[in-house]
Amino acid sequence: MGLAALGLPLLSGCSRASHAEGSADQLASRPVAALAPAPAALPDSLRPSPVAAVAGVPDTLHQAIARLHQALGPAAADLRPEVLEQACVGYLILHHTGRIERSGVLAVADMDLPNTTERLWVIDLQNASVLHRSLVAHGQGSGHLRARRFSNVESSACTSLGFYRTSGTYDGVHGYSRRLQGYDKGENTNVFDRYIVLHAADYASPDYVRQHGHLGYSQGCPALPPAQYKAIISTLRTGSMLLVSGPGLASRWLDGPAAGRRFVQRGWR
Known part of the structure; x- marks a missing residue:
């Protein structure tokens, strides 16, 4: 069954051509139907998949993450503790190895939550506060309400799982956008070449949810509300x-x- 039969929009916007600098008229994108298979015809379940605990997390760090989650307050009520633990563990390792230069701030998108929920959080670790919370779109090839299929392939139109480093900004078809680099081999290392970036999209807005009952879909970008x-x-x-x-x-x-070990030595710094 195709996207039109499901009532889903045919969107373009996250291919390399669509993000390059220039006007939208100059940068025609390929048809979505040529990029990815249609999402499954049956409605997605709203029940998130279980998240396995990160192996070997010592009690000291586990308790610190639990205290952080509690201190984040109501803004992080929907941020699953296991997902926050993934983010904190990855942050500690990547910052320690110099792959992440920015200290004390991390962002986490739980793409297993429905796209009608604000499932992106930007967190200040030092002050235990939520700096931003917002809707975020997933790739058209990844599913309907929830992202269930993931790919590192350019033609997949899928979201890619894993840890990312934010790179430079540019002004392209979607306006102010930020490039991303992937650090998980086989999972998201092609995102820079795929032009998977942070950018605005009308289909990632609360108004779109009110009108359609779900967000629209990118070509793999974590698209944000305007x-x-x-x-x-x-x-x-x-x-x-x-x-x-x-x-x-x-x-x-x-x-x-x-x-x-890293947390004992330096905390969140």
Whole structure:
């Protein structure tokens, strides 16, 4: 069954051509039907998949993450503790190895939650506060309400799981946008070449949800609401960490014992 039969929009916007600098008229994108298979015809379940605890996280770090979650307050009520633990462990490892230069700030998108929920959080670790929370779109090839299929392939139109480093900004078809680099081999290392970036999209807005009952879909980009994208992109300046979490996430950076040692030495710095 095709996208039109499902009532889903045929969107373009996250291919390399669509993000290059220039006008939208000059940068015609390929038809979506040529990029990816249609999402499943049956409605998605709204029940998130279980998230396995990160192996080997010592009690000291586990308790610190639990205290952080509690201190984040109501803004993080829907942020699952296991996903926050993934983000914190990856942050500690990546920052320690110099792959993430920005200290004390991380972003996490739980793509297993329905796209009608604000499933992106930007967190200040030092002050235990939520700097931003917003809707975020997933790729058209990844599913309907929830992202269930993930790919590192350019023609997939899918979201890619894993840990990302934010890179430079540019002004393209979608306006102010921020490039991303992937750090999980085989999972998201092609995102820079695929032009998977942070950008604004009308289909990622609360108004779109009210009208259609779900967000629209990107070609794999974590697209943001027009009312919030500038603030989020500015906060996640070059060298910040983003985790895109979802079913089947497996990353070399989820090293619980090493993260525990790093936390004892430096805390969140």
